[in-house]
Amino acid sequence: MSTFDLVVKNGTILTVDNTLSKKRWFAVKDGMIAAIGDRDDFAGDAKEVLDLHGDTIMPGFVDAHVHATLAGMKHYGIDLLGINTVSGVLDAVREFCAKDPSDKVVYGFNMTMAKDMDDKRAPSRAELDAVTGDHPAIILNWTIHGGILNGKAMEYLQATAPKTACLVDENGYFNEDDPIAHILNLFSDEDFENFFMRVSEDCASMGITTIHALDGFWVKDDRDTDILLRVLHKLPIEIRPYTQTFDVEKIRNYGLKQIGGCLPVDGSPPQLTAAFSEPYHMAPHTRGFLHYTDRQLYEMVYNASKAGMQVIYHAIGDRAIDQLIYIYQQVDREIGIRDLRHRIEHFSYPSVRAQEMAAEMNIVAVCQPTLANFLDGPERNIIEFQLPKEKAIWQENFKIRMESGVTVANGSDAPAASLNTLDALNACVNMHNPERRISLDDAMKLCTINAAYAGHQEDRLGSLEVGKQADFLVIDQDPYSLPSGSDLSKLVIKATYKKGKQIFSRK
Numbered sequence: 001m002s003t004f005d006l007v008v009k010n011g012t013i014l015t016v017d018n019t020l021s022k023k024r025w026f027a028v029k030d031g032m033i034a035a036i037g038d039r040d041d042f043a044g045d046a047k048e049v050l051d052l053h054g055d056t057i058m059p060g061f062v063d064a065h066v067h068a069t070l071a072g073m074k075h076y077g078i079d080l081l082g083i084n085t086v087s088g089v090l091d092a093v094r095e096f097c098a099k100d101p102s103d104k105v106v107y108g109f110n111m112t113m114a115k116d117m118d119d120k121r122a123p124s125r126a127e128l129d130a131v132t133g134d135h136p137a138i139i140l141n142w143t144i145h146g147g148i149l150n151g152k153a154m155e156y157l158q159a160t161a162p163k164t165a166c167l168v169d170e171n172g173y174f175n176e177d178d179p180i181a182h183i184l185n186l187f188s189d190e191d192f193e194n195f196f197m198r199v200s201e202d203c204a205s206m207g208i209t210t211i212h213a214l215d216g217f218w219v220k221d222d223r224d225t226d227i228l229l230r231v232l233h234k235l236p237i238e239i240r241p242y243t244q245t246f247d248v249e250k251i252r253n254y255g256l257k258q259i260g261g262c263l264p265v266d267g268s269p270p271q272l273t274a275a276f277s278e279p280y281h282m283a284p285h286t287r288g289f290l291h292y293t294d295r296q297l298y299e300m301v302y303n304a305s306k307a308g309m310q311v312i313y314h315a316i317g318d319r320a321i322d323q324l325i326y327i328y329q330q331v332d333r334e335i336g337i338r339d340l341r342h343r344i345e346h347f348s349y350p351s352v353r354a355q356e357m358a359a360e361m362n363i364v365a366v367c368q369p370t371l372a373n374f375l376d377g378p379e380r381n382i383i384e385f386q387l388p389k390e391k392a393i394w395q396e397n398f399k400i401r402m403e404s405g406v407t408v409a410n411g412s413d414a415p416a417a418s419l420n421t422l423d424a425l426n427a428c429v430n431m432h433n434p435e436r437r438i439s440l441d442d443a444m445k446l447c448t449i450n451a452a453y454a455g456h457q458e459d460r461l462g463s464l465e466v467g468k469q470a471d472f473l474v475i476d477q478d479p480y481s482l483p484s485g486s487d488l489s490k491l492v493i494k495a496t497y498k499k500g501k502q503i504f505s506r507k
């Protein structure tokens, strides 16, 4: 009988352990790493040998912030990215609906905001009705918060949720999340299972072996979470579900130890709704919005902490982060929260004091390097649009965050940004503005061990060490061997393994 199930050898193994050591081989037993070595001296026997022929291995990526339902759903909908005319949107919808004569719900996404369309407007309900046949249809803006319903979708909403129907105007336009939750609820259980399978397969092909799925809220009664919990064991990757609800009792009944997600303490910068303490630099009439009262946040954080749950919320501007972090502090004084590792998603522009408090209270910041690099890009400079230049450099600055002692983890925010972790790795080291760049060592941690830490999973996941799960990916080159400035998104992922079993191989 072989001692090991698998040995991986003849390559560079980037362990991302405490000293970021490189190894030459490791051996797997029952899905776990059982032995590891520095030199080409593996002498045991194994049922299976993975000869790397000089390729590089690193720990499977962990993505701490994915909207799994929506990320999977995009394969079954109409991607309207980059279409800037009403006729272009209608053509795409017509083509999609013509292929399917049924009355199944149709979902479009990534639509350009009305003000940015060449026509300065979105399609109307009547125009949609002319191309959608018997399908109820919902077309979402790229921000996800808002879009258009066609007549069939509107009829359904009026019949099932008349109060929510009032949020939609006579042209089918809406700017709230509630209509979305009702219409997406038209998808069948089987559809939702397919969404989770598809996003898991996408992850495997990108070397992502674990995600934190922030779902619920966009589907009525968080029905997607119910289904996700049922199919978790069938999926090729590990998913840690976070449910976007204030209902602590419901999470207790699920048997989960984590609650929340992108529950928005404030809005988002491109919509001028992220809450800053000063007015927007280029839009001095506003400083954004807070969505919850202190009392609402306090009650949820207190009750969830008392139940031993990790709490996570979306907060971007300094005013929103302050609101949340003082609530965290109050609950910390009352019952202690440090071991729970509460999180703040985005944590884009904290006050100096909030950054110190996060470090003190062991609050994890889950940040979006890919999105930050996009916003900071030479053509866009959305970050400087919000704040004067000298202040803007503080925003999305993972280097400053890490130096202050805050644990920073990567979360893509897919489908709002690319799910591909190589894009995040590349953004971290090659960010448009050099003052935002971090070292490759730190970038590797953000995408592996720190993201595992953000989900209380670092004892099993996030690095390649004896006693941890054999979750890893095979890449064609060692990123440390490339000249600085190389585009790390061009690395080729050849295969992905979960618990020592191959879950993806590039043909």
Ligand SMILES: [Zn+2]
Pocket: 065, 067, 214, 262, 413
């Ligand atoms: Zn999000």
